Amino acid sequence: MNNRLLLWVPLALFAFIADLAGYMLTQEKDQFVESTMIGQPLPDFALKPAFAGLPGAAKADFTGKPRLLNIWASWCLPCIAEAPQLEALKAQGVEIVGIAIRDRPEDVANFLARHGNPYVRIGADDISEVQLAIGSSGVPETFVIDAKGVIRYQHIGDIRPEHVKLLLAELEKAK
Amino acid sequence: MIAEIGLAALWLAAALAVLQMISGAFALKAGEGEVNPLAIYARPAAVVQAGLAVLAFAMLLWAFATTDLSIKLVATNSHSMKPLIYKITGTWGNHEGSMLLWVGVLALSGGLLAAFERRLPERTISATLAVQGFVALGFYAFLLLSSNPFERLPVPAIEGVGLNPLLQDIGLAIHPPTLYAGYVGLSVAFSLAMGALLTREVNPAFARVMRRWVLGAWVLLTLGITAGSYWAYYELGWGGWWFWDPVENASLMPWLAATALMHSVSVLAARDALRTWTIMLGVLAFSMSMLGTFLVRSGVLTSVHAFAVDPERGAFILGLLGLYIGGAFTIFALRAGAVAEGKRFAAISREGALVFNNVMLSAILAIVLLGTLYPLVTEAFDVRVSVGPPYFNPASAMFAVPMFLVMAVGPLLRWKDDSPKRLKIEAMVIAALLIGAIALVSFFGQFPFLPLLGLGLAAALAVAAFLPLRGRALARVPLATWGMVLAHFGVAVSLFGMACEGAFTEERLAAVAVGGTEQVGGFSATLQSVTPVAGPNWTALEARLAVSEDGGEPVILTPQARSFWSPPQSTSESALLTRWDGQLYAVIGNQAADGRWQIRMWWKPFVTFIWYGGLLIALGGILAIIGRVQVEAKRRRASAIGDERRAGLAALGAEPVPAE
Numbered sequence: 001m002n003n004r005l006l007l008w009v010p011l012a013l014f015a016f017i018a019d020l021a022g023y024m025l026t027q028e029k030d031q032f033v034e035s036t037m038i039g040q041p042l043p044d045f046a047l048k049p050a051f052a053g054l055p056g057a058a059k060a061d062f063t064g065k066p067r068l069l070n071i072w073a074s075w076c077l078p079c080i081a082e083a084p085q086l087e088a089l090k091a092q093g094v095e096i097v098g099i100a101i102r103d104r105p106e107d108v109a110n111f112l113a114r115h116g117n118p119y120v121r122i123g124a125d126d127i128s129e130v131q132l133a134i135g136s137s138g139v140p141e142t143f144v145i146d147a148k149g150v151i152r153y154q155h156i157g158d159i160r161p162e163h164v165k166l167l168l169a170e171l172e173k174a175k
Numbered sequence: 176m177i178a179e180i181g182l183a184a185l186w187l188a189a190a191l192a193v194l195q196m197i198s199g200a201f202a203l204k205a206g207e208g209e210v211n212p213l214a215i216y217a218r219p220a221a222v223v224q225a226g227l228a229v230l231a232f233a234m235l236l237w238a239f240a241t242t243d244l245s246i247k248l249v250a251t252n253s254h255s256m257k258p259l260i261y262k263i264t265g266t267w268g269n270h271e272g273s274m275l276l277w278v279g280v281l282a283l284s285g286g287l288l289a290a291f292e293r294r295l296p297e298r299t300i301s302a303t304l305a306v307q308g309f310v311a312l313g314f315y316a317f318l319l320l321s322s323n324p325f326e327r328l329p330v331p332a333i334e335g336v337g338l339n340p341l342l343q344d345i346g347l348a349i350h351p352p353t354l355y356a357g358y359v360g361l362s363v364a365f366s367l368a369m370g371a372l373l374t375r376e377v378n379p380a381f382a383r384v385m386r387r388w389v390l391g392a393w394v395l396l397t398l399g400i401t402a403g404s405y406w407a408y409y410e411l412g413w414g415g416w417w418f419w420d421p422v423e424n425a426s427l428m429p430w431l432a433a434t435a436l437m438h439s440v441s442v443l444a445a446r447d448a449l450r451t452w453t454i455m456l457g458v459l460a461f462s463m464s465m466l467g468t469f470l471v472r473s474g475v476l477t478s479v480h481a482f483a484v485d486p487e488r489g490a491f492i493l494g495l496l497g498l499y500i501g502g503a504f505t506i507f508a509l510r511a512g513a514v515a516e517g518k519r520f521a522a523i524s525r526e527g528a529l530v531f532n533n534v535m536l537s538a539i540l541a542i543v544l545l546g547t548l549y550p551l552v553t554e555a556f557d558v559r560v561s562v563g564p565p566y567f568n569p570a571s572a573m574f575a576v577p578m579f580l581v582m583a584v585g586p587l588l589r590w591k592d593d594s595p596k597r598l599k600i601e602a603m604v605i606a607a608l609l610i611g612a613i614a615l616v617s618f619f620g621q622f623p624f625l626p627l628l629g630l631g632l633a634a635a636l637a638v639a640a641f642l643p644l645r646g647r648a649l650a651r652v653p654l655a656t657w658g659m660v661l662a663h664f665g666v667a668v669s670l671f672g673m674a675c676e677g678a679f680t681e682e683r684l685a686a687v688a689v690g691g692t693e694q695v696g697g698f699s700a701t702l703q704s705v706t707p708v709a710g711p712n713w714t715a716l717e718a719r720l721a722v723s724e725d726g727g728e729p730v731i732l733t734p735q736a737r738s739f740w741s742p743p744q745s746t747s748e749s750a751l752l753t754r755w756d757g758q759l760y761a762v763i764g765n766q767a768a769d770g771r772w773q774i775r776m777w778w779k780p781f782v783t784f785i786w787y788g789g790l791l792i793a794l795g796g797i798l799a800i801i802g803r804v805q806v807e808a809k810r811r812r813a814s815a816i817g818d819e820r821r822a823g824l825a826a827l828g829a830e831p832v833p834a835e
Contacts, residue, residue, distance in 0.1 A: 004512045010455065011504035014462070017548060018497050021469070024551055025489045077336050078252065102738075128738070 042069075042149045043133040047123025050100040051108040057097050057123030062149040066174040068094055068167065069143040070119070071084055073101045076110035076139045078158035085159040086118035092168060098122035100130055101139055142167070146174035178246050178325040181234030185325075186273075188227035188282060189315035192308045195220035195285075199305025202298045203373055210297045217304040218289040225286025225310070232266075232279040235324055239266040242335065247598030248324050250273065250332035264348045270488075271324035271577055272520045273351060277468070278314045280359040284388075285311060288363055296376060297383055303363075303370030310362055313495040321491050350406055354426055357465035361390025361433060369503060377450045377514045382443035385457065387803060389440055392460075393433045394796035399607055399790030400426050412747030412762045414777050416676065416785055418565040424547045425467030428540055432460035435536040446519040446590055448526055452533070458507055462500040463540070470547070499796030504774045521592040528585030535578035542570045572625055579632045582666070583639035586659060601642055609635040629674030637667035654802025655725075662795025669788025675757075675781035686771040696778025698752075700721050700732070705763070705772055713739045715748070718763040718772065723751055734763045758782050 046058035047087065064071075070086065072079040086096060098119040100108050108122065125131055134143065144153035144167065152169040155163065199217035202210065239248050239262050242255045252269045253262055267276045285307040292300060363384055371381045403426065409417040415422065435454035443453045469492045520526040535796065546562045585599055595602070596785050612634035614628055640663035644652060683695040692701045703719040715737040719731040734749035739746070752759040757780035764773030 007451075007508040007511050010459070011501065011508055013506055014500050017466075018493065018501065020548065020551055021493055025493060075334055075336075077332055077334075130188065171592075 003011075004098070007105060017094045034074055038151055038154060040151055042151060043130070045123075045130045045133065047125055047130060049100065050098070050103060050122040050124035051105040051112075053117075054119060055107065055121045057099060057121045059149060061121060062145045062147075063096060064147055065095070066144060067140075067145050067153070068096045068171070069099065069134075069145050070096050071099050071101060071125075071136050071141045073103050073139050074107040075103070079111075079140045080115055082140055082158035083115040083118070085164050087116050088161075088164050088167045089167065090118040091160075094168070095120050095169060099125050099130055101125050101128055133158060144174050176236050177238050178327060179233045181238075181806075182325040182452050184227045184231040184234070184321070185315065185319060188224045188231065189312060189319060191224040191227065192282075192312040192315060193221045194309030195224060196305050196312060199303075199308060202305065204303030205298055207298070207374075208296065208764055210301070214301040215479075217301045217308070221282075221285045221289035221304050221307065222310075225282045227760060228279045228282035228311075232275055234634070235272060235275055236263065236266050238325075239263060239272075244333070245327055245331035247326045247328050250328060250335045250810075252335065254335040254510075260345070260348065265349050267355075271318070271322045272313070273324055274318055275324050276352065277355050277359060278311065278318060280356050281307075281311050281314065281362055284359055284363050285366075288366075292384060294382060294761065296374070299370050299374045299376045299381065301370075302373045303366045304330060304403075306369040306373075307362065307762075308368040310366065311665060313498065317488075317495065318492055323490050333613050350399055350402045353395050353402060356404075357392045357395030357399055357433075358426075358429060358461075358468070360388055360395060361429060361461040361464050361533060363388040364392065364436065364457045365461030365503070368454045368560055369506065372454055372506060372510050372514070373512075375513065377443075377454060378445050379447050382453065383442050383803075383807070385453075386437070386440045386444050387800060388389060389437045389457075389460075390796055390803070393430070394793045394800070396426065396430045397789060397793040397796065400430055401662055401793070404789070405786050409749050409751060410746075413750045414682075414749075414760055414762070414775070414779075416609045416782065419543075419546065419564055421547050422471050424543050425471050428467060428543055428547075429463040431536050431540040431543070432456060432463045435533045436460050439533055442526050442529050443517070446518055446520070446526060448520055449530070450514050450517045451511045454511060454514065455507060456533075458500075458503045462503070465492075465496055511546075518591075520590070523584065523588065523595060524593050525588045525590045528581050528588055531581050531730075532578050532585065535574045538574040538713055539571045539578075542574070543567070546570070563817075568625065572628075576628065576632065579636055579666075579670070582663065583636050586643045586663070587639075595668045601639075604642075605635045605639050608638055616678075624705065626674040626678035630668055630678065632673055633667045635670035636670065637664060640664035640667055654805060656796070656798045656802075658795040658799030658802060660795070661798060662792045665788045665791030665793075667788070668784050668791055669786075670780050672784030672786075675783065676779050677720075679780045680782075681778045683774075683776045686767050686769075687774045688771045693774065693776065695759070695776045696780075698724050698776075698778065699726075700761070700774070700776060701729070702772060702774065703731075705766075708735070710737075713737045716763065718761075718774070720750070720761055720774070722759060722761075724754075732759070732761050734761045736763050736765075753783060756780060 033043070042059045042062060042082050045058050046060075047056045049056040054113070061067075068089065074081075090096060096118050097123070100122055103124065103125075103126075107122075112119075135154075136143075142155040142159060143151050144155075146152050152174040153167075155167065159167065197219050198214055198220060201213040202217070205211040205214070237243075238249050239253055240259065241252055242249060242257075242262060244250045244255075248269065248271050252272075253265045257265070265272075267273045285304065288300075288307065289304055295303075301444045343717075367381070367385045367388065369386075371377045403423065404416050407418065407420075407423070408414075408816050436453065436459075439449050439453045439456055442449045457478060469489070546567050549562050584598065585603060587599075587601050609631045611631075613631035616622060616627055640660055645658065681696040683693055685693045687693055689702055689704060692699055696699075699722070701721045703721050705716055705718045708715050708717045715735040717733050717735045720732040720734070722732050723729040730752055732752055734750040735748040737746045737748055747762050747764075750761045752761075757778060760777040762775045762781060764775060766772050
């Protein structure tokens with residue numbers, strides 16, 4: 001340790017590591033797991049109604065025009081946050097099919113009464129089978145399904161006001 | 176109100192950290208042996224700051240215990256239906272809460288230092304507290320400006336979203352607080368090192384004060400790592416006990432540095448050697464704690480249990496790191512040249528062995544650091560790689576093996592200068608054990624090289640650990656020596672467990688129909704049923720496995736595949752059957768199309784010794800602390816008596832006897 005230059009080595013090493021970490025922090029990162037199902041037809045499913053007011057959901061419902069498939073649950077906080085956006089999409093004439101994950105009929109009814117009901121049908125996915133089959137990793141998630149039942153686009157997380165336009169554009173593309 | 180009290184306490188604590196920093200810094204304006212009158216506020220500021228930080232944490236704890244859903248952090252991380260224990264542990268099972276815990280422990284250790292440490296020159300303590308206040312301030316700023324744990328929701332949530340099910344485990348109640356206390360205990364070592372460097376008081380008295388904090392932090396780190404490893408072992412359901420995961424490495428790196436520091440600070444305390452090296456390790460150990468926190472918290476690294484956090488926070492922590500670590504190493508580079516190296520010693524001596532082990536530990540640290548950061552380097556060039564056991568195991572073994580060998584002999588050497596001839600018999604015993612154990616095991620079968628070497632080393636080390644007691648009156652051996660013996664023996668025990676797990680584990684992966692039987696390592700397991708069961712916030716498929724050993728009475732094991740519904744996630748709960756000589760580890764997987772269940776079983780001989788060893792190492796550390804405190808108390812009593820005598824002699828007009 002006689003050489004005074006040696007004393008600067010720790011600082012130099014640290015500077016290198018810090019630079020590297022700083023560089024990595026500024027890089028865009030894929031935060032989300034994208035479904036490998038994009039471009040694939042929906043898997044076969046037929047779910048019973050999630051509550052008494054609306055019919056259940058099945059693969060067969062996705063014909064004729066593009067629709068949104070919204071995966072949600074009454075116990076999910078971001079789902080409350082995205083409720084107004086779903087209403088806005090409905091107002092634009094978009095048909096939204098809901099799939100309620102691990103939910104109870106009374107909670108679903110409660111949620112819809114409180115936050116509005118943008119859905120035309122809601123299927124009850126009590127064991128996440130459909131959710132897993134279409135490659136969704138959490139709630140809420142929204143898929144654009146085209147007129148032939150093919151998954152065209154996946155939106156992970158809640159739909160914020162700025163996403164509404166984007167989803168409408170994706171629906172337009174899927175025509 | 177609760178959240179507002181917590182937030183106010185946090186702001187006040189930050190203000191006091193500023194006072195502590197400025198007041199303490201005045202100490203540097205005074206000459207050696209003097210105290211600047213403005214420096215006297217550092218101690219009270221540190222004590223009150225500690226109280227306020229603890230208060231803030233208590234408020235958050237209260238909010239979580241009562242599931243106050245008007246607080247954003249509670250709403251996003253808790254749920255009213257969660258069992259109370261997990262509501263409480265949920266306080267620190269998230270980013271903001273764990274950072275508050277971190278700051279709380281930091282302030283508390285600063286407060287303890289301020290309240291009780293009276294042996295160092297006041298000037299050094301003030302400088303140390305200034306550094307401690309500076310460190311705390313950065314983390315208060317981080318909490319208050321970018322991670323406020325007390326943020327309110329505009330409208331209270333009707334229900335919380337839950338807590339990551341992986342974290343709903345008793346392991347989480349113990350693991351992070353222990354680890355954090357260890358991390359942050361090293362902050363005191365860091366501040367002391369900087370304080371001593373700034374006031375040029377790097378000497379044995381300083382080392383004795385620092386040693387206690389290093390030992391304490393090291394014991395807590397050891398316990399935290401041991402608990403974390405066992406948690407990963409039974410909770411993740413993967414059957415392994417160490418994955419070289421970035422988050423695991425984040426706690427291993429400060430431990431390696433702290434282990435080196437603990438040995439080097441002992442040399443400084445006992446022999447007044449290794450001054451610069453000890454200061455360097457003091458800075459390095461806490462730097463590794465902070466770097467670990469950064470890597471885990473910034474989202475820069477991906478890991479099974481890293482906490483995804485936005486890059487803005489990452490940038491903030493990186494800024495803090497630059498300030499603290501960069502600043503400390505700059506001061507080190509500027510000042511350390513002025514610190515005399517201390518007493519000289521021969522290569523073959525107790526000091527020599529300790530230096531060797533220090534270098535080996537640092538080399539292992541460098542290897543772990545390199546392996547952890549390497550994926551980052553390649554990612555910068557758009558290549559994604561993951562570095563795993565194939566790199567870490569042999570690379571770290573390359574330095575661990577010589578370290579274990581020297582560790583067996585080191586404690587037998589004399590201070591300052593020794594000759595290898597004196598230890599001829601001991602060295603031969605150790606070598607014979609090493610070779611004998613390897614020969615014996617390889618005779619019984621084909622085993623991979625590393626576990627085999629591990630077994631031989633474990634045998635040699637186990638015996639060598641007790642050699643320092645040879646020929647001594649056991650009742651008069653100092654407690655600190657017992658601590659060392661026990662800790663070194665613990666290393667042997669852990670090493671034995673690791674080697675056995677590596678060499679003798681038997682694995683069975685089978686598809687079993689209900690009623691079917693599978694064999695693994697002397698056990699036969701019959702799948703009696705698979706039934707749904709429900710917990711407070713999860714449902715699960717539970718298998719009943721009737722396990723019997725050599726046709727004896729069957730024991731029922733119940734591994735589960737759990738589904739949590741808030742947030743939805745599946746986990747695998749392993750079932751363990753513990754015998755003194757190992758564990759049977761069972762996991763249930765998916766159901767195949769034909770109705771059979773995937774069952775995975777491992778027989779892991781002596782795997783539990785890995786964690787028993789960890790506990791022994793920590794126990795050794797605790798004994799060493801108690802021993803040091805006792806010796807210190809005795810010395811103080813003796814010097815008080817000496818003072819009286821000198822005063823008495825002076826009164827009689829006699830020549831004063833020089834102290835010590």
